[in-house]
Structure formats: structure tokens, C-alpha cells
Amino acid sequence: MAGTVILVGCGNMGFAMLKGWLASGAVQPADVLVIEPKEALRARAAEAGVRIAATPDAIAGETADLVVIAVKPQVIRDVLPAYRPLAPKAAFLSVAAGIAIRTITDILGESTPVIRCMPNTPAAIGKGMMAVYPNALVSPEMMAFVNTLLSASGEVAVLEDESQMDAVTAVSGSGPAYVFHFIECLTAAAIKAGLSEPTAKLLAMQTVYGAANLAKESGEEPGRLREQVTSPNGTTAAALAVLMGDNRLANLIDEAVDAARRRSIELGK
Template structure:
């Protein structure tokens, strides 16, 4: 596009990871990006990547194509009014969890182009899952440009109903923590079975990593991959009888996801 000027508001862990992805992929040049970050150390870290970094919005020049809000949800209402004068020319992308589009429209105006994104922590290494919802004011070319930027951090999907973002939060937003806990549990089970702690940790970590990579690379479904590794009356079958008996694990995961979704709904109303 002719104008790829991006303003990144907030350059903490997620913002900085996104910035690194844009620059390392070549999607953006350092001259395309202005960072707004009040914290000196975070601002200096961004400057080392060659981008212009400011302590506040007053030094922004021109009309950015996209203003990315990557600050904590609780400070959105404090920082957003400073960008209202850009709402007629710039689109806004928010990666603030649990913050509805309606809040941005209330502060920036009903005609503002708003894209809401739910990323997850693996985005920091380019393996994330980013899900977006856009209001009707977002133009198709802006949406394409935004998705190209997000793709530098992992996979991108879009939902048409903003209410589904609560389910997205419960699956991919919070999901890495579920997997990390499974690694913890598998490690502890290995220790209980007699393995040294470092070996148990390595086996658990690499097994989860490898299984995920195989599932992503294979043309078989996860169900078929499970069947492939399960010999009748073998060791895997014995373990799966415990996990799958009475849909034990399925019910537990469903209960956990529902708890996360309900909490996401509550936070969106607060």
C-alpha cells in the first residue's frame, strides 16, 4: 500500500514482539513505524530497532494508516482520547484483552474504524494465534494490511460476531496456560514414575512440542493421529482408557473453557 505508516502505542512484551516480527519479516521498515511508550527502558529498547520512539502522542507526524493499541486494558480509557483527532483518517487495532469495540467507538466516535485482536503468548516467537473482529467502518484494504502484519506473529483468523471473542479468549488466548499446566502434570507424573526431574521435564516438553508440530504438519486429523499411535491392548490404550473413560478429559477441558469464557464475558461488562 502507498501508506504503511504505523503507530504502536505501548511497547511492552506483546508490542515489542509484534514490532520485531514486522521488521524482521520486512513487512515494515523502521521508518514506517512510530512507537509511543512512556517507560524509558521500553522506549530505548524500541529505538535500538531503528524506529522513532516517543514518550507521548504529541510528536506523531502525518496521518498514520494504522494505530495499534497494545497497552493494558485498564489504561485504555486514559490514553485513547489523545488519539481521537486521528479517528477520521486512521484505523485502530486493539490487542487489549476483554476490551469491546464499543468502548473504542464511544471514545473515538461512531465512525472510527476499529479492529479488535485476541493474540496469545506464542506470538512472541512467531507461533501465535491471532483472532480478529472488525467493525463495519474498516475498509478491505486496511483489513488486508492488518492481517499481513499479524501474520508475522503466527496464524490469523477472523470472526464476524464480536461475542465469539469470549470463546476465542477461552481457547487460544488462555489456552497456552492449559498446555503449560499439562506439561507440568506430565513432568510430575514422570518423576512419580521414577524418572530424574530433568529427564522427566525434557520428555514432557519435547513430547508436547513434537506432538503439536506433527498435528500441524500432518494431513491426518488429531483423532486419526491418536488412533495411529494406539495399539490395541497396549500401553497407550491403557492410558487413554483413563483419560477418555466417561469422557473424563473432554468434560474437564470443556468445564475449564466454559469458566474462562464466562469470566471473559464478565470482564467485558465491567
């Protein structure tokens, strides 16, 4: 289905999604209304050719197939009530971290179709990971439309249970920061080993980028790819003995993901 979309909030994530929708042809500019209070962000959206408004007063007389809520979690309870007139005809897609579907339906009404989504920052360049969970009121046609919209920003996974969102937040939601820190650490180690800073940065970033692409496109399991790089008693084996000895890195990642998951649970209460 093609549909009309109201995008509430056009900050970095909202604008990244908007650009993906338009570039893919999933929606036409005339079919999108962006509601954003900040003038600079409205102007940026207007340059993309969509309709813009500063306040939800603009929805008077409007109909929509989908309302995308792309505001910060701490303001969603203040923002949502203004969009109650669009429910339950319109489905609502929320990308607000930690906000449960129950919270949204408490505000908009029990009969509102709601899809909860956890994106991540690589969506800004079309390389994101979006995990979604719909309530029982979301039609198959709407889910297909949402999948089309989100696929413009990367990969989409449909969860079996909403409770899995906390794990998603800890793995793919927060995960880019883990990778960025790894690049920082690898760069620092390269400089300490004698490389110039520009060369160290290039080697670290391109190595992570290339390895991630190889892992995705080769069809091989990551463990098998690791083994292919590791010659017995070679340089890689020496490094992996440090990282894998006593499950050092595995335990550290497990602790980090669990800490993020538990914090996600706390923030959702």
C-alpha cells in the same frame, strides 16, 4: 498496501509484534512510531530502529494509516482519548482483551475504523494465534495490511461475529496456560515414575511440541493420529482409558473453557 504505524505500548506483546513486523519486512523502521512511557521499553524499541516517544504529544503533526493499541485493558479508557485527532483517517487495531469495539468508538468517534484482535503469548516467537474482528468501516485494503502485520506473528483467523471473542479468549488466548500446565503435570508424573527432573522436563516439552507440530503438518485429524499411536491393549490404551473414561478429560476441558469464556464476558461489561 504499505503503511505508517503508530504503536501505543511496547511491552511484551507490543514488542513481540513489532519484531515480527520488522523481521518480515511488512513495515520499515522509519514508518513506525512507538509511544511508550517506560524508558527501558522505549530504549528496547529504539534498538530496533523505529522512532520513539514517551507521550502522545508526539503525534502532533503526525499522520498514520494504523494505530495499534497494545496497552493493558484497564488503562485503555485513559489512554485512547489522546489519539482521537488521528481518527477517523487512521484505523485502530486493539489487542486489549475484553475491550469491545463499541467502547473504542465511543471514545474515538462513531466513524472510526476499528479492528479488535485477540493474540496469544506464542506470538512472541512467531507461533501465535491471532483472531480478529473488524467493524464495517475497515476497508479491504486495511484488513489486508493488518493481516500481513499479524501473520508475521503466527496464524490469523477472521471471526464472523464479535461475540465470538469471548470463546477465542477462552481457547487460544488462555489456552497456552492450559498447555503449560499439562507440561508441568506430565513432568511431575515422569519424575514420580522414576525419571530425573532434567530428563522428565525434556520428554514432556518435546513430546507436546512434537505432537502439536505433527497434528498441524500431517493433514490428519487429531483423533486419527491418536488412534495410530494406540495399539489394542497396549500402554497408550491403558493411559487413554484413564483420560477418556467417562469423558473425564473432555469434560474437564469443557468446564475450563466455559469458565474462561464466562469470565471474559464479565470482564467486558
